Amino acid sequence: MSNPQQLRYSKEHEWLSEPVDGVATIGITAHAADALGDVVFVQLPDTGDTVSAGDTCGELESTKSVSDLYSPVSGEVTEVNQDVVDDPALVNSAPFEGGWLFKVRLDPSGAPDDLLSADEYTAFAAGN
Amino acid sequence: MTEPSAPPRRTALDEVHRSLGATMTDFAGWEMPLRYASEREEHQAVRTRAGLFDLSHMGEFTVSGPAACDLLDYAFIGNLGSLRTGRARYTMLCDERGGILDDLIVYRTAEDRYLVVANAANAETVLAALRERATGFDAQVADDRDTYALLAVQGPAAAGILARLTDAELEGLRYYAGLPGTVAGAEALIARTGYTGEDGFELFLAPAGAPAVWQALLDAGAEDGLTPCGLSCRDTLRLEAGMPLYGHELSTALTPFDAGLGRTVKFEKPGNGGAFVGREALQEAAARAESAPPRVLVGLVAQGRRVPRAGYAVVSSDGTVLGEVTSGAPSPTLGKPIAMAYVDAEHAVPGTEGVAVDIRGSREPYDVVALPFYKRER
Numbered sequence: 087m088s089n090p091q092q093l094r095y096s097k098e099h100e101w102l103s104e105p106v107d108g109v110a111t112i113g114i115t116a117h118a119a120d121a122l123g124d125v126v127f128v129q130l131p132d133t134g135d136t137v138s139a140g141d142t143c144g145e146l147e148s149t150k151s152v153s154d155l156y157s158p159v160s161g162e163v164t165e166v167n168q169d170v171v172d173d174p175a176l177v178n179s180a181p182f183e184g185g186w187l188f189k190v191r192l193d194p195s196g197a198p199d200d201l202l203s204a205d206e207y208t209a210f211a212a213g214n
Numbered sequence: 215m216t217e218p219s220a221p222p223r224r225t226a227l228d229e230v231h232r233s234l235g236a237t238m239t240d241f242a243g244w245e246m247p248l249r250y251a252s253e254r255e256e257h258q259a260v261r262t263r264a265g266l267f268d269l270s271h272m273g274e275f276t277v278s279g280p281a282a283c284d285l286l287d288y289a290f291i292g293n294l295g296s297l298r299t300g301r302a303r304y305t306m307l308c309d310e311r312g313g314i315l316d317d318l319i320v321y322r323t324a325e326d327r328y329l330v331v332a333n334a335a336n337a338e339t340v341l342a343a344l345r346e347r348a349t350g351f352d353a354q355v356a357d358d359r360d361t362y363a364l365l366a367v368q369g370p371a372a373a374g375i376l377a378r379l380t381d382a383e384l385e386g387l388r389y390y391a392g393l394p395g396t397v398a399g400a401e402a403l404i405a406r407t408g409y410t411g412e413d414g415f416e417l418f419l420a421p422a423g424a425p426a427v428w429q430a431l432l433d434a435g436a437e438d439g440l441t442p443c444g445l446s447c448r449d450t451l452r453l454e455a456g457m458p459l460y461g462h463e464l465s466t467a468l469t470p471f472d473a474g475l476g477r478t479v480k481f482e483k484p485g486n487g488g489a490f491v492g493r494e495a496l497q498e499a500a501a502r503a504e505s506a507p508p509r510v511l512v513g514l515v516a517q518g519r520r521v522p523r524a525g526y527a528v529v530s531s532d533g534t535v536l537g538e539v540t541s542g543a544p545s546p547t548l549g550k551p552i553a554m555a556y557v558d559a560e561h562a563v564p565g566t567e568g569v570a571v572d573i574r575g576s577r578e579p580y581d582v583v584a585l586p587f588y589k590r591e592r
Contacts, residue, residue: 127520
């Protein structure tokens with residue numbers, strides 16, 4: 087699956103949408119979902135939580151392993167995807183769409199400037 | 215032992231796996247398919263239809279000669295002399311202290327000939343022990359790891375699929391039996407064994423012919439939904455079936471009595487005056503198990519959704535450590551996380567209240583159940 091051009095990416099394999107009214111949507115990439123295998127449990131931050139860029143804020147559990155979920159940005163969680171909590175397989179089947187994880191109102195400082203473009207992330211993931 | 219720097223070995227089916235888009239993993243020095251697509255779908259295929267596995271990483275050794283039977287009775291804890299030709303038995307290799315070096319399956323392929331199948335990770339250990347223990351016996355130990363590829367067809371549709379490709383009488387082939395035959399024209403040892411909890415077959419055959427047999431099986435099984443399956447689902451299948459895995463439920467730190475497998479130790483063997491490696495230590499272990507019950511291997515079923523992993527502590531409601539998880543995974547069949555764990559005897563009774571697993575600092579409630587989690591209908 088190719089990485090959508092309109093998103094930005096972290097080296098922890100999260101994607102971040104272009105903020106709308108200061109709120110960005112966050113998920114994990116298809117590359118990350120493939121590496122995990124079938125995701126069976128997702129633990130997300132709570133709405134209202136404050137998350138910091140680069141810090142863990144949840145867990146993704148697959149058949150073989152558990153992985154920490156990192157927030158690529160700092161801010162306040164405004165919404166979590168209850169559909170993906172109820173049906174974690176959405177992370178595998180639609181990582182860039184129905185499998186989104188949570189939304190964050192970005193701090194005034196905005197997104198970190200070390201996020202990758204789609205092409206940069208594709209090259210980064212290929213080297214992993 | 216495989217040197218860490220040595221490149222991983224590839225099976226005769228390596229190109230097939232890659233062409234199927236498998237996710238490969240390094241397993242005991244071999245590059246093996248972990249999964250082809252969804253490991254849960256592969257798991258369900260084996261439970262409901264049939265799955266096809268490449269198990270060529272397993273270690274095969276042939277023990278032959280007039281004293282082959284005596285050697286195996288001396289080297290292993292089971293009574294292999296009582297094994298009839300054409301049958302197979304689960305047994306173990308122990309050290310002098312009774313610690314488990316490997317668990318394995320022995321096929322008696324002729325009166326004076328046995329095929330020993332060891333775990334890939336322990337194959338060197340098993341070969342070295344067999345050769346060392348063979349001193350003084352009129353028997354030969356041959357390293358046949360390059361002689362065989364190993365395919366497995368497992369699941370309720372396995373017998374019907376294999377029957378289309380073989381001249382062997384599968385109906386008369388019982389569980390834990392094996393017979394020579396041809397599969398899609400290739401000579402094979404056809405064994406009714408497996409590690410999935412389903413009916414199924416393991417096929418030992420020459421590596422050069424393995425890709426053609428693999429394809430013939432997929433073609434013959436297409437109408438039944440035969441699915442290529444990787445090691446990931448093999449692990450969840452064996453876990454549901456309550457089957458131990460070396461390195462998880464079994465180790466050199468445990469005797470068969472500690473692992474709840476004391477029944478595999480046969481002190482009454484006709485050969486060698488009953489002598490075998492580990493005998494004295496195992497007699498002590500048997501007596502100890504009577505007087506002071508060791509931790510018991512139990513099943514745990516999650517009330518919640520977080521998955522226990524090997525090494526996590528089993529705890530009581532006040533945090534007292536009761537035992538340790540040896541294997542854990544989300545169970546596709548039960549739809550819940552499950553685990554095998556060694557637990558103090560007083561908390562090992564099915565239905566024991568107040569048992570939890572410490573999952574990264576959070577106490578998650580678990581039900582203690584008898585193994586296995588899953589048993590097929592016969």
